[in-house]
Structure formats: structure tokens, C-alpha cells
Amino acid sequence: MSGIVGYIGGQNAVPILLDTLKRLEYRGYDSTGIAVIQNSALVSRKKVGNIEILKESLRNEPFGGNIGIGHTRWATHGKPTEENAHPHIAGKIAIVHNGIVENYLALKESLLKDGRSFVSETDTEVIAHLIDKYFDPSASSGTGSGLETAVQKAISEISGTYALCVISPSDPDKIVIARNENPIVIGLGRGEFFIASDATAILSYVKDVLFLDDGEVAVIKKEGVQVYDKSSRPAAKNIRRLGLNPIMMEKGGYRHFILKEIFEQPRAIWDTIRGRVSGGDIVFEDFRLEGSEAGRIKKIFITGCGTSWHAGLIGKFMIEGLSRIPVDVDISSELRYRNPIIDSETLLIAISESGETVDTIAALREAKKRGAKTVAICNTVESSLSRESDGKIDIHAGPEISVASTKTFTASLSALYILAVYLAKQRGAIGKSEEAERVKGIIALTGKIEDAMGLEEEIEGLSKIFYEKRGFLYLGRGINYPAALEGAMKMKELAYIYAEGYSGGEMKHGPIALIDENTPVIILAPQNSLYEKSLIDIEEVKARNGVVIVFATEGDTEVAKRARHVLYIPHVPELLTPILYSIPLQFLAYYVALRRGLNVDRPRNLAKSVTVE
Numbered sequence: 001m002s003g004i005v006g007y008i009g010g011q012n013a014v015p016i017l018l019d020t021l022k023r024l025e026y027r028g029y030d031s032t033g034i035a036v037i038q039n040s041a042l043v044s045r046k047k048v049g050n051i052e053i054l055k056e057s058l059r060n061e062p063f064g065g066n067i068g069i070g071h072t073r074w075a076t077h078g079k080p081t082e083e084n085a086h087p088h089i090a091g092k093i094a095i096v097h098n099g100i101v102e103n104y105l106a107l108k109e110s111l112l113k114d115g116r117s118f119v120s121e122t123d124t125e126v127i128a129h130l131i132d133k134y135f136d137p138s139a140s141s142g143t144g145s146g147l148e149t150a151v152q153k154a155i156s157e158i159s160g161t162y163a164l165c166v167i168s169p170s171d172p173d174k175i176v177i178a179r180n181e182n183p184i185v186i187g188l189g190r191g192e193f194f195i196a197s198d199a200t201a202i203l204s205y206v207k208d209v210l211f212l213d214d215g216e217v218a219v220i221k222k223e224g225v226q227v228y229d230k231s232s233r234p235a236a237k238n239i240r241r242l243g244l245n246p247i248m249m250e251k252g253g254y255r256h257f258i259l260k261e262i263f264e265q266p267r268a269i270w271d272t273i274r275g276r277v278s279g280g281d282i283v284f285e286d287f288r289l290e291g292s293e294a295g296r297i298k299k300i301f302i303t304g305c306g307t308s309w310h311a312g313l314i315g316k317f318m319i320e321g322l323s324r325i326p327v328d329v330d331i332s333s334e335l336r337y338r339n340p341i342i343d344s345e346t347l348l349i350a351i352s353e354s355g356e357t358v359d360t361i362a363a364l365r366e367a368k369k370r371g372a373k374t375v376a377i378c379n380t381v382e383s384s385l386s387r388e389s390d391g392k393i394d395i396h397a398g399p400e401i402s403v404a405s406t407k408t409f410t411a412s413l414s415a416l417y418i419l420a421v422y423l424a425k426q427r428g429a430i431g432k433s434e435e436a437e438r439v440k441g442i443i444a445l446t447g448k449i450e451d452a453m454g455l456e457e458e459i460e461g462l463s464k465i466f467y468e469k470r471g472f473l474y475l476g477r478g479i480n481y482p483a484a485l486e487g488a489m490k491m492k493e494l495a496y497i498y499a500e501g502y503s504g505g506e507m508k509h510g511p512i513a514l515i516d517e518n519t520p521v522i523i524l525a526p527q528n529s530l531y532e533k534s535l536i537d538i539e540e541v542k543a544r545n546g547v548v549i550v551f552a553t554e555g556d557t558e559v560a561k562r563a564r565h566v567l568y569i570p571h572v573p574e575l576l577t578p579i580l581y582s583i584p585l586q587f588l589a590y591y592v593a594l595r596r597g598l599n600v601d602r603p604r605n606l607a608k609s610v611t612v613e
């Protein structure tokens with residue numbers, strides 16, 4: 001987690017570091033800090049809290065320089081204090097780091113024996129001392145290799161993950177960066193270079209970028225960039241052109257990013273499917289399975305974390321329902337450690353908004369090691385996950401700035417849906433006419449989402465009644481059970497209210513004990529194959545005095561007889577219902593959180609991209 005940035009060029013680095021850090025705040029905001037080389041000395045400032053606090057301090061006591069690094073932290077080792085904030089300085093070097101050094105305690109012990117002293121509790125300070133230990137500034141004048149040699153020696157002793165940027169006034173004309181399992185990108189300007197954990201942070205400065213791969217080290221000078229591979233040999237790199245537009249990163253008149261992103265869902269879904277559904281056929285540019293290859297797949301595993309895992313649970317219904325291929329869904333942090341039965345007849349689908357979630361990447365690697373074919377459903381073009389998978393299905397939802405996922409959830413579901421139709425067609429489980437009909441269904445969905453958006457006002461009204469409740473229960477059945485899980489998670493992460501998602505049928509086996517007149521129970525009851533069962537769930541909750549809020553199909557008259565609060569959603573085919581029913585649940589969590597005065601775009605303790613275990 002955490003975000004790191006760097007700048008080298010002709011401008012003052014400080015405003016650029018602050019601006020790019022601001023754009024990385026979604027990666028954590030426990031503390032921030034920057035360091036620059038000013039008049040041949042290291043100057044740094046660190047603050048607990050978000051970037052605004054650091055900015056304020058720099059307004060009061062400014063400094064500047066043409067080379068600098070910065071960090072916004074999501075705490076792993078050590079509390080969010082100024083001592084633990086980055087950059088960390090040892091001797092004449094300053095470093096910012098994203099990742100975890102697993103052997104830091106052993107390294108620290110040996111550095112302490114060498115007489116070094118530590119000011120923080122972090123694993124990063126160990127890297128700072130290691131680099132300083134190996135740093136021979138006199139080598140810089142002769143070969144210009146002082147700092148990078150020290151970095152290479154230091155990282156050879158580290159086990160764990162890192163993306164790091166290092167500067168030193170004793171080798172003053174460069175930034176040295178390195179990567180292992182945590183992303184880092186270099187933006188290529190004219191006589192200036194921008195470094196960041198994520199390309200979206202440097203979008204307004206550059207169009208062309210270089211992504212570092214695992215084990216690589218780069219030396220960045222005003223004159224140019226040299227990348228070295230694991231064996232310290234110069235590496236040839238491809239320059240990539242970014243397709244994103246800086247305007248997409250702004251709030252566009254909405255009060256919060258999350259609200260804008262909720263409203264962007266029809267567009268995000270359309271961008272995900274258009275171009276892939278031409279003339280009733282489904283075509284994936286970067287993922288193809290010929291009929292015989294599709295026929296060889298005996299099993300599918302879907303993996304992801306959090307909201308992406310919920311998407312996977314729904315994907316299981318879509319894929320099994322249409323193609324009849326058995327599907328297992330695993331949380332990535334479980335899959336990677338559970339000795340799964342995966343072989344060359346398995347297809348692994350990894351879902352990730354960021355494409356940088358460390359557990360999801362590890363699960364993908366595990367599956368590849370066991371011979372599976374892999375495909376990534378991902379929102380971040382050129383992410384580590386999509387670069388490592390055999391095939392990729394980019395979801396084109398556009399940058400999601402709010403920490404809580406909304407549009408990328410429903411866009412992932414749309415990608416899973418067309419993938420399910422594609423697999424079914426390739427295996428002969430459905431014919432051309434069903435394929436065309438399914439495609440028509442998802443195209444029509446985008447318009448129905450616009451209708452579901454119309455519930456916003458009604459839901460805002462409901463939030464007034466329920467925002468002080470201590471807990472919520474969310475019930476769904478079949479394909480809408482995972483939608484209930486996702487709705488409950490949105491309530492937890494945005495409003496900090498305990499919320500439990502449950503299968504309607506399972507409720508009476510335990511959670512029913514939670515129900516009383518103070519427990520709002522959200523029930524997803526579309527008119528589909530399990531509709532009658534959902535009516536029973538409503539009755540069972542009412543019999544225990546629970547307050548029922550039902551999301552039902554437009555035109556349903558039965559539900560209104562049973563529940564006080566009913567909100568109507570347009571009819572769609574059963575496999576598409578979770579996409580539509582998730583939208584009002586996003587609004588509900590948003591408005592409840594807003595009434596509770598919370599930061600809806602940056603909930604506490606969270607980070608958008610979880611690059612640590």
C-alpha cells in the first residue's frame with residue numbers, strides 16, 4: 001500500500017510532489033512526507049494525517065529543490081507518527097518505500113550491532129540504513145554508480161516487496177528507483193521525469209511512461225533514464241502511451257467522487273461491453289479461446305479480494321448458469337495458501353480494480369505455476385495483474401478515485417457476464433440466437449440503470465430514518481446473495497455501521513436472533529426463480545418486528561402488501577439483477593455515511609490499492 005512519488009527536472013519539485021501525492025491519497029493517508037535536495041543538503045518535512053496538513057506546514061515554512069521524493073502512507077509497521085512517516089533518512093540518503101520487508105527484524109538486529117541507531121519502528125528505515133551502509137559517495141564522481149550500486153546491494157539482502165525511490169546529495173543528480181511486486185512508473189517529460197506508484201498520478205504532466213518490472217532498478221537523471229535488470233545489465237524497455245484523460249480524474253460537478261462514480265455506471269458498463277459485442281457476437285481482443293480450447297476447460301477458478309471477490313461470487317452464477325462449467329470462487333489470500341486443485345485444464349479468472357492487489361497477483365502466479373490458463377478482469381490498463389496474465393479483459397470503467405468500489409464492481413460484473421456468454425457459445429452450450437439475445441439484454445441494461453438511478457432521492461429520504469441504527473442485515477438469495485454481501489460491505493466501509501450480508505434461506509440458522517424493531521433488514525426480492533422464497537424471508541423478518549426495506553421488481557404488487565418500505569427496480573434477466581440491485585445499495589451506504597458526517601471518498605483505515613498481505 002502507500003503511494004510514492006518523485007521528480008527530477010528544471011522545476012521546483014515541491015508543488016509537483018504535493019500534487020502527485022494528492023492523487024495517490026487513495027493508497028493511504030495516515031501520514032505524508034517529502035524530501036528534496038536543496039543547496040546540496042537533504043531537507044524533509046513529514047506530517048501525520050493527509051496531504052493538506054503537509055501542504056499547510058510547507059506554506060508556513062517553505063523549501064524547494066529540483067530533485068525530490070514523496071510518500072503518502074498506509075501504516076503497516078508502526079503507528080501513524082511523524083517518526084514512522086516517510087521519507088526515512090539514514091546518513092546522506094533519503095528513501096520512500098511502498099511494500100513490506102519481511103526480514104526486517106533480522107536485518108535491523110545486525111545493523112544495530114554495527115552501531116546504527118533507528119528512530120522509527122518501520123521496516124523501511126532498515127532499507128535506508130542498508131543503502132547508506134553500502135553507499136560509497138566517492139564512487140559517484142568516477143563512475144557515477146555510487147547510489148545505484150548501494151541500492152542494488154541493499155535490495156539483494158531484502159526479502160519482501162518494494163517499490164522505492166532514493167536520493168542523496170552525495171550523488172546529487174539522480175533518483176534511483178527499484179521494484180519488486182509493488183508498482184512504479186516513470187513519466188517521461190522533456191528534461192524532466194515524474195515517478196509515481198500509479199500512472200494516474202502523473203497524467204497531467206506526461207503521456208509517455210515506462211513501467212518497471214520486478215527486480216529492475218532505474219537511474220533517472222535530467223538527461224535520461226537507464227533501467228537495469230536483475231543482473232545489473234542495461235534493460236531495453238518499451239515506452240507506453242497513456243490513454244487516460246486528466247479530466248476523468250476530476251469530480252465533474254459532483255459533491256464527491258463516489259457519487260460521480262455511482263452515476264458513471266451506465267457509461268462504465270457501456271464502455272466495458274461496446275466493441276466486444278459487435279453484431280451479436282462476442283469478441284475479446286486480448287483473450288481468445290478457440291472452440292477446442294474452450295472444450296478442454298474442466299474447471300474455472302475465480303479469485304479476487306473484497307468487492308472483486310463479491311463480483312467473482314456473482315460470476316460463478318453467470319458462468320455455471322450459461323456454460324455449465326463448474327466454478328470455484330476463492331478469496332485470493334486463501335487461494336494462494338490452500339493447495340488448490342488447479343491444473344492445465346483449469347481457467348483462472350482474476351478480478352481486480354487496481355490490478356495491483358498483492359494477494360490476487362500471488363493467486364494468479366500460483367495458478368500459472370500449476371499450469372492453468374489465466375485471464376485478468378481489470379480496470380487498470382498495464383497493471384501488474386494484466387501484464388502477468390495470459391489474457392486480459394480491461395473493464396474501461398475509467399479511474400475510480402473513491403476508495404470504495406462502485407462502478408468497477410458493476411463493470412466487472414458486465415465483463416463477467418459477456419465472458420460467461422462467450423464461454424457458453426464456444427463450448428456449444430448456447431446457440432447463436434441465445435448469444436444474440438443475451439447481448440441484447442446487457443445492452444438494454446445500461447438504460448435500466450439510468451432508471452434505477454432515479455431512486456436516489458427516495459433513498460436519501462430513507463437514510464434520514466436509518467442513519468443512527470447500530471446494525472443492518474442484508475438478505476438476498478441465489479445470484480443476489482453476493483449482492484447482499486456487497487451491499488453490507490458498502491455500509492460497513494462508508495458508514496462504519498456493522499452490517500451483515502446473508503443468504504435469505506440461511507437467516508433462520510442464526511442471524512434471525514439479531515432481528516428486533518431496531519434492525520433494518522434490506523431484502524433483495526426481484527421477480528426471478530427465487531421470488532416466492534424471498535416473500536417468505538420478508539414474512540419471517542416481519543414476524544420478529546424487524547423493519548423491512550425491500551428492493552423489488554417494478555409492477556410487483558405482492559411485496560407492497562407485506563412491507564412498509566418498497567423500492568422498485570426495472571425488470572431485467574435474472575443473471576443481470578445483481579448489477580441493477582447493487583446501485584440503490586450504493587446510494588444507501590453513501591447517504592447514511594453522509595448523514596453521519598463521514599468522509600465518503602476516504603473512509604478511515606482503508607486504502608484503494610492493497611499492495612501488502
Ligand code: F6R
Pocket residue numbers: 304305306307308309351352353354355356357360403404405406493608609610
Ligand atoms: C471495497 C473495495 C475493496 C477492493 C479490494 C480489492 O469497496 O474497494 O474491497 O475491492 O481491496 O481491490 P482490487 O479490486 O483493486 O483488487
